[in-house]
Amino acid sequence: MDSTMQNWPLTITAILRHACGANGDRTVTTATGHGGYRTSTYREIGEQAARLAHALRGFGITGDERVGTFMWNNAEHLAAYLALPAMGAVLHTLNIRLSPEQIAYIANEAQDRVIVADASLVPQLAPVLPLLEAVHTVIVSGDGDLSALSGVTVVRYDDVLAAQPAQFDWPDIDENSAAAMCYTSGTTGNPKGVVYCHRSSYLHSLSTCTANALDVGAGDVVLPIVPMFHANAWGLPYAALMAGADLVMPDRFLDGVSLIELIESQRPTVAGAVPTIWNDVMHCLEKAPGHDISSLRLVACGGSAVPVSLMRTFQERYDVYIQQAWGMTETSPLATVAKPLPGVSEERHWAMRATAGRAMCGVEVRIVDDTGTPMPADGKAVGELEVRGPWITGSYYRGRDAEKFDTGWLRTGDVGCIDEDGYVTLTDRAKDVIKSGGEWISSVELENLLIAHPAVLEAAVVGVPDERWQERPLAVVVLHENATASPAELREFLADKVVRWWLPERWTFIDQVPRTSVGKYDKKTIRARHADGAYEVITI
Structure with missing residues (x-):
């Protein structure tokens, strides 16, 4: 029996029309620095998207060509988020924190034809341009000297858009066609491309708005x-x-002081960032008390494990609720959200x-052993996490690492367990788990416990070679300014919290933990520096 429902495509175009129509008066506010802001309505962003689409047609973007963005979080980037998928092209967000060689690798594999860039990022883009094979035009938003950009056509965003109509005849789009591309951070080998379709992005947005996820509604900022x-x-x-919520964009102003000023001024209710950002915000608040960030009713936090001590501090001192979530580039990214049961x-x-x-509705999770056999969700069995669902990628672009998908599930590389209520606990990345004498030690758990010590600002734990046990944990610690703590003191702090054989014997104190381009601890670099003798290691 066939249904009687209309076959209406789930597309970014539908989100654009809804946002700029029913919610056209909602606003997008972008930080400009030194307490300044500029504001546009959704309707104006829709017009800007239409002008950008016309301009890109003039630069030869007529089908599903890829257009790169090299931009901060601002109104112009949002216009590109709408224009590119809705016109039938593919939005390719380029990670500005990668090396020129990695950016070139990604842009060349994707065959980007045009790049839309922020003027403030011209010095970073300039050394990349000579390495690009298919890019023929760069559209630059904002003021600044463009003379460093050579070998391609370079035009000003405002000048190009001013000559274009404010309406665009958005084409009908197949919901399963490509809408956007993102690349993994490339912590192991070259980055790999993930291609989101219109349908997956629409369903992911819909699920994100639900009460069991981030509960984003029209009353939010x-x-x-x-x-x-x-x-x-x-x-x-x-x-x-989709929800008709106002948006506040921080642009390049991501330090703790700037974010606190933005939160006090613009009163956002929902925010999202990695734990290191909130750690920075917390320490700025401690140094300069009296600020009010309580407009935030919910902070989505992920990218790495969120210490309970951080969540407690924000809730008890600043009345801000931090909610941990997990996902990957491969999962669009939200897949599980740590909302407790009532x-x-x-x-x-x-x-x-x-x-x-727990998995969001539409996503399924399981753990498997080394042979791929599913393991029980009893909170005890530990294995590799696998996921599947309508916004989970079924392959990498150009078929990279096809073995990660050969069972119909995505092998995440995360190790952990699932309890009877469906809550996923991740103990490590498969490549980071410490195997000592045949037994696993969770570097993530040790890190979270160490960060709870009042003298510790940051802590990373990696496995290093050991003659007797094959591998033992090395604790890499950053202390608060003017704080002191010895390895013996920190080891004693851990002693009643973990089994004895988990306790690290090797300790080193550094000024800053190295990070990847997306803000995670770069454990590959930590291990390499240890192997090269760059760290002064204290053994107790």
Whole structure:
């Protein structure tokens, strides 16, 4: 029996029409620095998107060609988020924090034809341009000297758009066609491309707005701090547009002081960023008390494990609720959200919030052993996490690493367990798990416990070679300014929290933990520096 429902495509175009029509008066506010802001309505962003689409047609973007963006989180980037997929092209957000060689690799594999860039990023883009094979035009938004850009056509965003009509005849789009591309951060080998379709982005946005996820609604003001080049800012821009929420964009002003000023001034209610951002905000608040950031009713936090101590501090001191979520570039990215069940004890409440969360409706999760055999969700069995669902990628662009998908599930490379209520606890990345004497040690758990020590600002734990046990943990610690703590003191702090054989014997104190382009601890670099003798290691 056939249904009687209309076969209406789920597309970015539908989000654009809804946002700029029914919610046309909602606003997008972009930080300009030194307490300044500029504001546009959704309707004006829609007109800007139409002008950009006309301009790109003139530069030869007539089909599903890829257009790169090299931009901060701002109104112009949002216009590109709408224009490119809706006109039938493919939005390719380029990670500005990668090396020129990595950016060139990504842009060349994707065959980007045009790049839309912020003027403030011209010095970073200039050394990349000579390495690009297919880019023929760069459109630059904002003021600044463009003389460093050579070998391609370079035009000003405002000049080009001013000559174009404010309406565009958006074509009918197949919901399964490509809408956007993101690349993994490339911590192991070259970055790999993930291609989102219109349908997957629409469903991901819809699910993000639900109460069991981030509960984004028309009464919210959404602050995407996570970069728009990092898994499409976790889907927050599209979710806000779909819900009719106002948007606040931080542009390049991502330090703790600037973010606190923005939150106090613009009063966002929902925000999203990695733990290191909130750690920075917390320390700025401690140094200069008296600020009010309580407009934030919900902070989505992920990218790496969120310490319970950080969540407790924000809730108890600043009345801000941090909710952990988990995902990857490959999962669009939200896949699980750590929203605790109602009516549980306080201890169970915090235990649930400390996990990676439960799968969002539409996503299925399981753990498997080394042979790929599913393991029980009993909170005890530990294995590799696998996921599947309508916004989970089924392959990498050009078929890279096809073995990660050969069972119909995505092998995530994350190791952990799933309890009877469906909460996923991740103990490590498969490549980072410490195997000592045949037993696993969770570097993530050790890191979270160490960060709870009042003298510790940051802590990373990696496995290093050991003659007797094959591998043992090395604790890499950053202390607060003017704070002191010895390895013996920190080891004693851990002693009643983990089994004895987990306790690190090797300790080193550094000024800053190296990070990847998306803000995660760069454990590959830490291990390499240790192997090269760059760290002074204290053994106790």
